[in-house]
Amino acid sequence: MFARVKDVTLLLGRIGIAVVFLAHGLQKWDNGIAGTAGFMEKVGMPMPTVAAIFAIAVEILGSIAFIVGFLTPLVGLGYVVVSIGALLSVHIDNGLTGQGGYELVLVLAVAGLALGFNPGRISLDHALFWRKRENRQAASGDALLTA
Template sequence: MRYNLFGPGNSAVLLVSRILLAALFVLFGWSKVTGFSGTVDYMAHVGAPVPMLSAAIAVIMELVVGILILVGFYTRPLAVLLALYTVGTAIIGHHFWNMTGADQMANMINFYKNVSIAGGLLALAVTGPGRFSIDGK
């Protein structure tokens, strides 16, 4: 039998995928919780509805859901939820279509990075976390 490193059932690659996807969310979720008042101010600045609630949702989605994806717990539904959140944050936080110059380019890049990350999360939702996960036990 031939071994296919990149086959959909390869748990090691799925583990690396979860680590890479979760790293961004856990890192920035942690910075949001440790600088919560700044997070609330930022939410108000970008026009997020109810900035205090939006900041709390951001912490839960990024830190808590990020950790759960990392360990592979309820991976499929949480990956879909985090993908929707990521597209939502792209729309709320990176509205490049209202900008010009360098701000427009920077926000366009971040908008499409969010869209791409959402694509990775949806792929994870389809494949599942692999056997090196809580779901896989």
């Protein structure tokens, strides 16, 4: 019972984090690559066009992948990179809390990273990769018990 509850809460966590990143990615998409790159250049981000494309891809495509639980460690790392860029270029001068502070950026990055490396059993990663590893480990454990 506890394992099911844990897996559902991990799924809900992934969905919650992904929805926030997806909303920001769709805002960037609406502004276009040029508009997003222009903003990034204005706040002093290096290689603003590359940064804009990366942020849009992570926040839209990565969020879709995060919701279904596919390649979650990579998406979690992508969330951290995007968040560090936002924190250093936009939010750092506003402090941790208050208007424009970086508390939300920090929480999203850390939660995305944590969930990326532990997406739970309700994920494509588990179905495609980790279940096979668990079966191999169980089989090798059974072989040790019978030896």
